[in-house]
Amino acid sequence: MTPHEAIPWIAYPAMDDTQRIAAAQAFAAGIANRRSCREIGAGPIPRAVIEAAILAAGTAPSGANHQPWHFAVITDPARKRAIREAAEEEERVFYAGKAGQEWLEALAPLGTDADKGFLEKAPAIIAIFGQRRGGAVEGEMRQNYYITESVGIATGFLLLALHAAGLATLTHTPNPMRFLNRICERPGHEKPVMMVVVGHPEPHASIPVHATRKKPLERISSWL
Numbered sequence: 479m480t481p482h483e484a485i486p487w488i489a490y491p492a493m494d495d496t497q498r499i500a501a502a503q504a505f506a507a508g509i510a511n512r513r514s515c516r517e518i519g520a521g522p523i524p525r526a527v528i529e530a531a532i533l534a535a536g537t538a539p540s541g542a543n544h545q546p547w548h549f550a551v552i553t554d555p556a557r558k559r560a561i562r563e564a565a566e567e568e569e570r571v572f573y574a575g576k577a578g579q580e581w582l583e584a585l586a587p588l589g590t591d592a593d594k595g596f597l598e599k600a601p602a603i604i605a606i607f608g609q610r611r612g613g614a615v616e617g618e619m620r621q622n623y624y625i626t627e628s629v630g631i632a633t634g635f636l637l638l639a640l641h642a643a644g645l646a647t648l649t650h651t652p653n654p655m656r657f658l659n660r661i662c663e664r665p666g667h668e669k670p671v672m673m674v675v676v677g678h679p680e681p682h683a684s685i686p687v688h689a690t691r692k693k694p695l696e697r698i699s700s701w702l
């Protein structure tokens with residue numbers, strides 16, 4: 479390695495292999511029942527939970543550690559309504575045929591449609607932006623790298639942190655999402671990547687069976 483500023487490795491908890499396997503299996507079991515929720519109610523959630531989840535997301539690996547993300551948390555009813563209206567406008571066109579037959583057929587078992595009432599009802603929407611420029615240091619405007627990949631990993635951390643706090647989430651991506659720049663007052667060099675809707679499930683909330691069917695280990699992995 480070339481000379482660079484460094485600190486000693488952070489000691490992780492000591493474990494033998496039996497404990498290690500148990501820890502990995504416990505983690506997998508803990509996230510196995512995370513499901514996207516499209517019936518999120520109006521019940522409030524603590525701001526501190528969202529802040530901690532965003533801090534967790536902010537620890538994700540990123541290209542050159544530029545952390546090319548911004549999380550805009552929308553709780554203001556007028557802005558939530560504006561997001562719902564803009565999203566539903568896109569979704570109506572999408573479900574009317576823009577998506578194409580194959581995509582619509584793929585979505586059918588999830589039962590989704592152009593009605594996005596949860597965007598207005600849920601206590602918070604987290605709009606996640608990828609920054610084309612920014613750099614590692616505040617105020618810099620350097621080129622960023624692997625923006626979509628980095629934002630995807632950070633969003634995964636965010637979803638798991640919110641799940642660990644007992645909250646329901648939905649990853650929502652009406653296309654295009656440029657309206658988010660205007661509503662969230664974000665600059666043009668930031669690209670909206672995803673919205674994460676967060677809150678408590680409605681008492682009558684359900685899960686599409688299709689979403690529970692996850693591929694087995696042998697279909698998603700190979701050992702070489």
Ligand SMILES: Cc1cc2nc3c(=O)[nH]c(=O)nc-3n(C[C@H](O)[C@H](O)[C@H](O)COP(=O)(O)O)c2cc1C
Pocket residue numbers: 512513514515516588590648649650651652672689690
């Ligand atoms: C990048 C991405 C975009 C998604 N966009 C939407 C969306 O716009 N609307 C929606 O209802 N679900 C959306 N989802 C949720 C998926 O439908 C859901 O993750 C999938 O059906 C599996 O279900 P699960 O999350 O409950 O395991 C999206 C998920 C991802 C990862």
